[in-house]
Amino acid sequence: MKADPIGVATGNHYIDGDHACAEGAIAAGCRFFAGYPITPSTEVAERIAERFPKVGGLFIQMEDELASMAAIIGAAWSGSKAMTVTSGPGFSLMMENLGLATMLETPCVLVNVQRGGPSTGLPTLTGQADMMQARWGSHGDYEIIALSPNSPQECFDLTVTAFNLAETWRVPVLFMMDECVGHMTEKVVIPEAGELNVIPRKFFRGKKDSYRPFSFNGSDKTAPMIKTGDGYFIHITGLTHDERGYPVINAEAQDKNVRHLVDKIRNNEEKIRLIEEEGVEDADVIVIAYGISSRVALKAVNDARNKGLKVGTLRLITVWPFPEKRIRELASTTRAFVVPEINMGQISLEVERASRGRAKTLPVPHAGGWVHDPNDILKAIEEGAA
Amino acid sequence: MSKTTTGFTNKLEIPTPREKLHHPMDRYLRTERFPHIWCATCGIGTILTAFISGLEKSGLEQEKVAVVSGIGCSGRAAGYLRLDSFHTTHGRAIPFATGLSLGNPELKVVVISGDGDLVAIGGNHLIHAARRNIDLTIICINNFNYAMTGGQAGPTTPIEANASTAPYGCYEFPFNLPFLAESSGAVYVARWTALHIRRLAKSITEALLKPGFSFIEVICPCSTLYARRNRLGTGLDLMKFYHDNALIKHGADTREIDIRYQDQIVVGKFVDKDKPTFLQKRDKFLREKLGEKFIPYKGPQPI
Amino acid sequence: MTYWRVPLDLDQVEIPHGNIQIIVNQCKGCGFCVEYCPKSVLAMSTDFNRKGYHYPNIVKRNLCVNCNLCEIICPEFAIFVTDDKPRHPDPEEVLKGGGNHEG
Structure with a gap:
């Protein structure tokens, strides 16, 4: 639409x-x-x-x-x-x-x-x-x-x-x-x-009695919604519930409900994924960054390339769900990931986990208040390439 | 109860099995979820009955009324009503209802929840929704304690009353809910007990038909916790206590109707005044300021 | 109410009458209906229902005036009253008085 x-x-x-x-x-x-x-x-x-x-x-x-x-x-x-x-x-x-x-x-x-x-x-x-x-x-x-x-x-x-x-x-x-x-x-x-492509809400149009506000059957299917006041008499609860929305307090219902919440995103990570890669195929070092840090990192990447290092970049646009599969693939072709971020190491932990030890992960932490000095990122790139 | 217990003499009086009986309120109930979770001699079910009677008399369309509850015993009310019903997080029933009501102004949104939910953890939301005069009807079921979690002291526990976190008796000053609601800006304020069932139903009808923020406190017997811990008998004994100690005083000054432990309970309709709702005020104000440029919110997008 | 003699117009007096229905297994035995029935139509059973509660029995069916109080005070939606034909009171009943609450 x-x-x-x-x-x-x-x-x-x-x-x-x-x-x-x-x-x-x-x-x-x-x-x-x-x-x-x-x-x-x-x-x-x-x-x-x-x-x-x-x-x-x-x-x-x-x-x-x-x-x-x-x-x-x-x-x-x-x-x-x-x-x-x-x-x-x-x-x-x-x-x-x-x-x-x-x-x-x-x-x-x-x-x-x-x-x-x-x-x-x-x-x-x-x-x-x-x-x-x-x-x-x-x-x-x-x-x-x-x-x-x-x-x-x-x-x-x-x-x-x-x-x-x-x-x-x-x-x-x-x-x-x-x-x-x-x-x-x-x-x-x-x-x-x-x-501009805008996705409208999926509203249910079928028989009133047949409406179920949730669908736990297929992980890539979510139930359509209704508008309150249209006579569907829905019940919605923050308690663990079944597909009717009614609370069910037991382990089986919890399994169905939570598995659905997790699977609908986790199993569709590739459909949801938005990342930007540049020069990663033959890179010795890949800089993984997001937000403002991805722009600061560009200076360090340019400097490193000027020094003759093979550096690629991967920018996370969807940070969650984390593109674990893609990082794992890259981990077998590259030597190191450099992860500059304005925290003491958060996404770098995910990168390290996803790379399964096949490539080194070098966090470039920053406690906040200002962006990185590109030289700090460059040092990490050099360390990774060595 | 023993005094009214009699033998069961006439075989013809054996009641019909429930499978064949349809309660006249069934169309407002999710009958498949009954019996409900509330204890024997708890009054919440009675208040629900009053709500349904009040709703029926209001003439509002069943599909245009939504119920939002928070957490706690009273918070389960939403789950038994065959209306669009929402069981939300602890204390947040009012802001959720605010979003629902403003999101679709055709709805009449009712919040049914407990004193702990609405006045302790949700107290800030209560006073601000009243201040803004959001079009909501609040039914605050006050059982003087946190019952779902095992009878802890709450914002309405009277001084002297025993609770599991006030094992020597409660020494904090409790809230006077009608005064709180009135001073925050509510346009309709009443207090009843679970025994004043017809008057409560009438108040609920009035509140539902009143545009703006209406607040009804309902004193409710909690047999398993409040009554038991304080050795007050069963819910039936508390109902008898209300019978003997409630004083109907319409228009009473809300400053003077504090509830003391096992003392007189002043009930009645205290406030009933007119004031534009949040949306009425907003639309009028913005139209004056912006003229032709103002486009009112039209509710949710069409299917 | 109790009269000292049978009213002369008794045959013209009509009392509303309801037919009480009890959903036995939905009752939790709180006794609200028994306590507050203005005509003392109900009494607690000595039997138990499926959930182990005593439930109300109709002991003076005739006296029900269809006031619906039991229906709206019941926290369990376990009792209700349907309309029945209004009836003429018995002379004896008028002389004795209707129920406990009025004696």
Whole structure:
């Protein structure tokens, strides 16, 4: 389906990543937003507050992040496309209802403009240290989709993608920006509405009695949804449930329910996967990066190539589900992976695990507050090539 | 109970087997899930009956009413009602319901949950939804303790009452819920007990038909925990206590209706006023500010 | 209510009457209906239902006035009343009084 032109601000813009993300959401058909102000994500909410009344959207500033996340799940079940946005401490609060969203298989988008942590940490400075929280933040077993843009243009494009993935897989999608990308101002081209592919919600149209809000049969099939108020009399619970949505508290039901939540993403990793590779086939060292770090790494990669080293790059756009298979393949053809990220080593652990010891993993940690010095990344590349 | 127990003399009086009987409220119930999980002599089922009577009298279309519950004994209410029903996280029933109600303004969204859920962990959401005057009806079932987890003290446990986390009696000041709701901006506030079943049903009808944030506190017997720990007998004994100690006082000043341990309970309708809802206010305000440029939210996208 | 003599218009008086239905196995024996029936139509059984609870029996079927209180006070949705033809009270019943709560 093509985007509704009313929400698409076609043209060339000079805006930052936060603003581009807001435009992406509106273009993708998001018409419900609940949020709570927090640096450095507030600009997304501010732009939505200004734009929504003119495009038929509903903006509400909630009392906290717990409420914001709960409200967008409610709105999603009313039939709307819904989003919230936050940063570090707010992301922690949203973990509670992120679990509800995964359990209820609710399509929605949660934007996290990452800052330095833990706790209040560095409100105005960058970080990428919520990547593991994105994967494991809520209790229990589940799989999630998380995207990481590295430019304002991608903040627009990938926000649309995030909504499409949410609808396709009936899963909350985490949009893991970082402060640098959020506050970086660049040219953003917003295409005509007719050029934007937007996936509408799959609504059930069959007999009222035959509706089941969940389908645990095939791992790549998710049940269509309904709109509350259409007379299907659904029951939805955060308890372990069967396909009718009724609570069933035993090990068999738990197995079916959780296996479905995990398998629908895990078994379809290749369909969901968005990565960007360059020069990896014959590389001795592959730099794996995401978000702002992928741009900083380019300088180090160029320097290394100038020194005659064979370096490739792999950029994670979908960080979760992790492209484990692809990393494993590359691990048998390359000597080392260099993983620069603005945390003390999170995705590097995944790279190390996926490479199964076939290639070395060299993390380039950074505690946050600023981006890497490219020379630190270069040193790691040289170490890997040696 | 012993005084009313009599022998079973007439064979003809043997009741019909349940398979052949259809309760008149069955169309509002997920009968396949019965019997429900609530203890013998718990009052939540009675409050559910009152809710269904109130809903029937309101004339609202069954499909346009949704119920949201949080966690706890009362939180299970959503699971037994044949309405679009949502059992959410602890304390978050109101913000979930806010999203649902604003997301589809055609709906009447009702929150049925307990005192611990709505007023302790969810207290902040309660006061803010009331402040904004979101179009919700809140039925707060107050049994004076956290029953699902085994009878711990909560935000409404009266001073002196025993609870598993107040083994020497509770010494914290409890909330006065109607006062809290009124001062936060609710347009309709009432309090009843599980015994005032017809008045409660009438209040529920009024609240459902009232645009904006309506709040009904219902005092409910908890036999297994609150009554047992405090040696107050069964739920039936608590119902008798309500019979003897509840004072109906419509329009009472909510500041003066605190509940003390095993003392008088003032019940009645305390607040009933008109105020634009969040959406009414928003749409009017934005239309004034933006004129032609304003496009109201039209609800969820068509199929 | 108790009268000192049979009212002269007794044959014109009609009392609403209900037919009480009990879903025995859904009852948890709380006794609310027995306690609050204004006509004391019900009494707890000495028998147990399938779940091991005593349940209400109808002991004065005639006296039911179809007030529905048992139906709406029952927390288990285990008792309800259907409309039955209104009936004329017996002279004896009027003289004795209707039920415990009015004696």
